Amino acid sequence: xxxxxxxxxxxxxxxxxxGLYADAKNLFVGAYTRLQILKTSSNFEILESLKTYExxxxxxxxxxxxxxxxKMSNPVNIKRVNELVGEYNNALSRIKKERNAQLGLDxxxxxxxxxxxx
Numbered sequence: 393x394x395x396x397x398x399x400x401x402x403x404x405x406x407x408x409x410x411g412l413y414a415d416a417k418n419l420f421v422g423a424y425t426r427l428q429i430l431k432t433s434s435n436f437e438i439l440e441s442l443k444t445y446e447x448x449x450x451x452x453x454x455x456x457x458x459x460x461x462x463k464m465s466n467p468v469n470i471k472r473v474n475e476l477v478g479e480y481n482n483a484l485s486r487i488k489k490e491r492n493a494q495l496g497l498d499x500x501x502x503x504x505x506x507x508x509x510x
Contacts (some may be wrong), residue, residue, distance in 0.1 A: 393490025409510040412445070412473065417507050419448035423480070424500045427493040434489040439496070443479040444474045469506050476503045 420442055430436055443451065445465070449458040462470070480499045487496045 396505065410469050410507050412448065412507055413461050413465060415452070416445055416448055416473075418452075419443055419445065419477075420500050420503050421478075424497065424504075427487075427496045430491075430493040433472070434491065434492050439484060439488060441484055442477045443475050445470045446474075464501075469485050469509075472506045473503055476506070479482065 401473065405413055423439065423442060429437075431500055446458075446462050449461055452458070476499055480496065480503075483499065487490065
């Protein structure tokens, strides 16, 4: 019986159709979960701004590894993700004020689509 060796982060990046590091989806998963919960709650103050793709990787990985993954990532999709992160962050005060979880979820769904598109 052979055991496959675990894939490296760079191998994971190379295997993604979007050319983005798959684990970077975590940059918005927490916000997505909070917004789902807030559909039935009222504590919108728990929402925080999102980090850009690069900020997330630099905070999540060792510096050298983060820079290598950023360099190998699809620059068009990095830009698209970062623009949507900016849109979310700009809408955050409105989301909180209006208690509009759906507005945030719609933006996060668009970020997710970038990660899964070919």
